[in-house]
Amino acid sequence: MSLLQQDTIYPLDSLAGAAQQTVELANEKISLIDLLFKAGWIMIPLALLLFATLVIFVERYLTIRKASKYDPSLMSHVKQSVLSGRLDSALSVCRASNSALGRMLEKGLLRIGRPIKDIEGAIENVGKLEVARLEKNLNLLSIISTIAPMLGFIGTIFGVIIIFRDVEAAGGIDIASVSGGLYVKMIASATGLTIGILAFAGYHTLNTMLERLILRIETDAIEFVDLLDEPGS
Structure with a gap:
């Protein structure tokens, strides 16, 4: 057999073996959970x-x-009660509403008779407390939207390290020595980005509602x- 024939046959054999291995991998049924677990420990955080x-x-x-x-x-009941001088009725309605606005109006009603600035300040303080209560843990979504892609990137780095380690151990580049690291690299990156997008979208959705x-x-x-x-009120 000539040198030209050898150079022609061996690459074809390698390509045929790689194609067969690819077909076997494609035919192998892997569940989503099993696929995610292939990314390793980075999937836990x-x-x-x-x-x-x-x-x-x-x-x-x-x-x-x-x-x-x-x-x-x-609001309509509170207006009517204030204009008619029935403050007790207005306070009862505010307390029964069990809402942020009701608690703010209740604080304002309890300050009636004081300077208007004092009433405004009392209502504003209650409003700040209500907003802080509604914003509880909301910033954590913003933090997660930043941390999750970073963790995915860490998984990418570990995947590249695994690829170089397996290539060195195999003494050359082939699908078997590369596939393990690619699993870690791609799955970790995709998962981190997906979680980051979900957290980002959730954060801004809740902020818009708030x-x-x-x-x-x-x-x-x-x-x-x-x-x-108003004069006379």
């Missing part, structure tokens, strides 16, 4: 971050949504202060 993201988002979403339920009769709620509460609070500041 990523799984914890995913769990924290889901728990925080669901809990904050339900809390903010509950606080966002608007009762139009609250901003709308705050705007409506502030509008009603200003309307209440204007009512008290």
